[in-house]
Ligand SMILES: Nc1nc2c(ncn2[C@@H]2O[C@H](COP(=O)(O)OP(=O)(O)OP(=O)(O)O)[C@@H](O)[C@H]2O)c(=O)[nH]1
């Protein structure tokens with residue numbers, strides 16, 4: 305697929321807008337501030353739950369994989385560096401007492417790390433559960449005793465629980481491989497499983513999190529299966545990400561249409577994802593709500609222009625976003 309950079313495309317489009325030069329400069333400066341944002345996501349879960357598979361399916365392939373050094377304390381963590389985005393692939397629990405203690409310590413220390421602005425370094429923790437496994441005891445331990453107590457305020461905003469390998473949940477029976485989705489029996493089973501995970505977390509911590517189930521897919525020689533509900537998972541990740549950081553996620557996600565194609569039909573996730581990007585641009589760049597308030601002067605006050613000029617700009621940005629992200 306042709307490689308189109310969201311920031312390049314938007315800045316090109318802004319330059320063609322019929323507004324004054326000084327105003328363009330402000331728009332472009334605000335866009336640049338979005339481009340300079342950084343995001344850190346921790347991906348954790350038991351061995352074999354599908355952390356690597358999920359990263360490979362969801363993000364662009366030129367991901368640089370770097371072990372974080374020879375220090376035996378942290379060498380279990382793999383650091384993936386993308387454009388302004390770092391993925392911390394950290395083992396969960398279930399590898400034996402000694403390893404578990406080390407992993408828990410590493411996770412806790414990462415969760416308490418601060419960036420240069422004094423904010424928590426890790427924006428979001430994605431906990432991956434193995435949907436094919438009956439015993440999720442170590443995952444509850446990880447979520448309830450290690451992660452949640454170390455999330456600070458607004459815990460629900462910084463954690464996402466995702467049940468992977470949903471195709472294998474009933475030993476692979478009831479997976480409709482022609483349409484790459486669960487049949488009605490498996491759907492019911494998975495809905496109940498998600499509800500039971502939710503209950504276990506709520507009972508243990510008081511925090512209410514609705515897990516999502518999905519499949520990262522696989523490739524095994526000639527055999528391969530596309531992901532399922534990966535757009536839904538991305539949609540939820542974006543919902544859990546501060547608006548000004550969302551375009552950084554956009555620029556790093558896979559350009560392969562087939563990885564995003566198959567999802568449940570509760571929402572049009574592709575449309576929702578695009579809309580959230582448009583919102584981000586309009587809010588941050590046009591209105592300057594998140595980054596600098598000067599922009600109001602371009603179109604007059606927000607009150608005057610919403611539904612008029614800003615509406616027009618939103619529509620215009622929507623067109624640009626839609627043409628770039630055609631695969632969602
Ligand atoms: N059927 C099926 N298999 C999957 C899925 N996701 C991952 N797998 C397979 O599960 C195995 C483990 O996946 P990985 O992505 O390596 O898991 P991981 O969490 O990175 O494991 P470690 O790095 O060892 O902790 C691999 O053989 C994957 O192909 C899925 O959604 N469905």
Ligand SMILES: [Mg+2]
Pocket residue numbers: 355356357
């Ligand atoms: Mg792995």
